[in-house]
Amino acid sequence: MQICKTPVDLQALKAQNIGFVPTMGALHAGHLSLIERARAENDFVIVSIFVNPTQFGANEDFSTYPHPLEKDLELCAKAGVGAVFTPQADSLYPFKEAISLNPPKDLLGFEADLRPGHFNGVLQVVLKLFNLVRPTKAYFGQKDAQQLLIIQRMVQDLFLPVEIVPCPILRDFDGLALSSRNVYLSPEQRQLALKIPKALNTIHEAYKAGITQGTNLLALGQEILSPLEVQYLSLVNRQLIPLEHIEPNNSLILVAVRVGTTRLLDNLWL
Structure with missing residues (x-):
């Protein structure tokens, strides 16, 4: 496995038919599932490991975000990754003022309202990475649903x-969606966080039982x-337009919850 520290x-890599998995490190089984699929299809x-400063707000967890780089590199090597890109911020942002991208207004709201400028930073770094890696396919988890939709629109x-490949949410043994931020949760907070998948499962079961009205489903959650x-x-819907009723194969239940100081995202694709 090659380790690339600079653009x-x-x-300088000579590779074709590249599968790309962009990450911020602190790798878990969810990331490994993306790598496994990328290996099967390319x-x-x-894999890139880079905690991107431009997508963090002033009061967010950039300075405390987990950075277990050696462990991440070991996991990548065991998973059969061909190369890992581990840049420093100044190599990806060589100018004092970087060119920025604005996400489309029709896909804003939700995370964009709660984290102003977040998706500008996401698009900025993802476009840079795509230009450097030149992948055939890039793999993103569906847990960050709004991010996935905005990146698809940019492409x-x-x-x-590049083909964007959405990958299903992977969950821990107790049902909590895997996230690098789960390490912030105390045992008591993790038990509270399990209400998130429970709410989504309850909504899903109600939908399968024939309830399609949004207000009724959301009230259950x-x-x-x-x-x-x-x-x-x-x-x-998949364009982030509010719905009154479920539209099969075109609906999303989006949820964001704060447990203690930790924000957790989850969703249900219907």
Whole structure:
């Protein structure tokens, strides 16, 4: 496995049919599932490990975000990754003022409202990484649903020669969606956080039983989540337009909850 620390190192790689998994490190089984799929569908896999400063707000956890780089590199090597890109911020942002991208207004709201500028930073770094890696396919988890939809739009709008491959949410033994931020949770907070998958499962079961009205489904979820700080629980379509009823194969239940000081995202694709 090659370790590339600079854009020059990365661009020197001679590989075709590249599967790319962009990450911020602190790798878990969810990341490894993306790597496994990338390996199955491509000749060569590149993983990036970079905690991108431009997508963090002033009061967010950039300075405390976990950085277990040696452990991450070991996991990548065991998973059969061909190369890992581990840049420093100044190599990806060589100018004092970087060119920025604005996410499309019709895909804003939710995380964009709660984290102003977040998706500008996401698009900025993802476009840089795509230009450096030149992947055939890039793999993103569906847990960050709004991010996935915005990146798909960027690829379509800018005619980027890469296929975005959405991958299912992977959950821990207790049902909690895997996230690098789960390490912030105390044992007591983790038990509270389990209300999130319970609420989504309850909504899903109600939908399968024939309930399609959004207000009824969301009320079931709110009842379970009520002890927690719910930042949003919403029914939208794949264009993030609010829905009154489930549209099969075009609906999303989005949820963001704060447990202690930790924000957790989850969703249900219907």
